[in-house]
Amino acid sequence: MLDVRGLRKVYSGGGRRVEAVRDLTFTLGAGELVCVVGPSGCGKTTLLKCVAGLLAPTSGEVLLHGRQVTAPPPAMAVVFQEYGRSLFPWMRVGENVELPLRQKGLPRARRRELVTDALAAVGLSDAEAAYPWQLSGGMQQRVAIARAVAFEPEVLLMDEPFAAVDAQTRADLEDLVRDLWHKLGVTILFVTHDIDEAVYLGQRVIVLSSSPTVVREELTVDLPDARDQLHTRGDPRFTALRTHVLEQVRAAKKGLPLPSPIRDAGT
Numbered sequence: 001m002l003d004v005r006g007l008r009k010v011y012s013g014g015g016r017r018v019e020a021v022r023d024l025t026f027t028l029g030a031g032e033l034v035c036v037v038g039p040s041g042c043g044k045t046t047l048l049k050c051v052a053g054l055l056a057p058t059s060g061e062v063l064l065h066g067r068q069v070t071a072p073p074p075a076m077a078v079v080f081q082e083y084g085r086s087l088f089p090w091m092r093v094g095e096n097v098e099l100p101l102r103q104k105g106l107p108r109a110r111r112r113e114l115v116t117d118a119l120a121a122v123g124l125s126d127a128e129a130a131y132p133w134q135l136s137g138g139m140q141q142r143v144a145i146a147r148a149v150a151f152e153p154e155v156l157l158m159d160e161p162f163a164a165v166d167a168q169t170r171a172d173l174e175d176l177v178r179d180l181w182h183k184l185g186v187t188i189l190f191v192t193h194d195i196d197e198a199v200y201l202g203q204r205v206i207v208l209s210s211s212p213t214v215v216r217e218e219l220t221v222d223l224p225d226a227r228d229q230l231h232t233r234g235d236p237r238f239t240a241l242r243t244h245v246l247e248q249v250r251a252a253k254k255g256l257p258l259p260s261p262i263r264d265a266g267t
């Protein structure tokens, strides 16, 4: 469904030239939940912006259903890390969620229905008339998720969406994402620097190398589909997978060759 082929992005300007991404190739099937991890500064946000059609690649391409992405496709929604900057403070929660639906040209009754359902799905039915600044950080991020969900995207792109919330809220939001994914059947590409989060959430984890950035490994997360914060994180297989990914990211930072595959690592 979503193909990233030979993606390269070089930023240049002001006498500076940065090769943020060298050569990324991977595919997401319809309805998959795939996480991307990698060392800080390896180009995760750059990758997501290219996939979202917000940034033009220097070379290579992103294809959605075989069609090249050259502008933000109507079938995609993005949730960014900085919820504080992504919600309009002068609009009530309901209006924030509704805004992209107006831009989509949906009739009023359908917009109301989608806003109500999306806020209910993230547990914020009571907050529709509040302003974002009256809500906690975790609640604001729920609003951002509701806005993306109401849009009914086929593909949901998430860029470190929980990096700025406390650990307990983060765990709740992780479960919310898996829950919505199950209910909506949406395809999710989730970028995080948190290795445990990537293994907990994903069906697959794509590990990026450090700059010049390529795909270092694609790992299948062979944990049961039913996950919960207590049991999944206590599962020896979870520990083996997160240790393996951590080794990969550490080795990537040092520019080392691939360590032995996880199946050979005594797990």
Ligand SMILES: Nc1ncnc2c1ncn2[C@@H]1O[C@H](COP(=O)(O)OP(=O)(O)OP(=O)(O)O)[C@@H](O)[C@H]1O
Binding pocket: 011, 012, 018, 019, 020, 039, 040, 041, 042, 043, 044, 045, 046, 047, 193
């Ligand atoms: N607009 C820009 N102009 C020039 N260089 C940029 C721009 N955006 C990002 N970069 C550079 O590209 C590289 C990759 O940045 P990017 O933000 O994509 O990485 P990241 O993996 O998301 O980082 P982090 O994990 O720290 O959030 C960095 O060296 C960064 O300085």
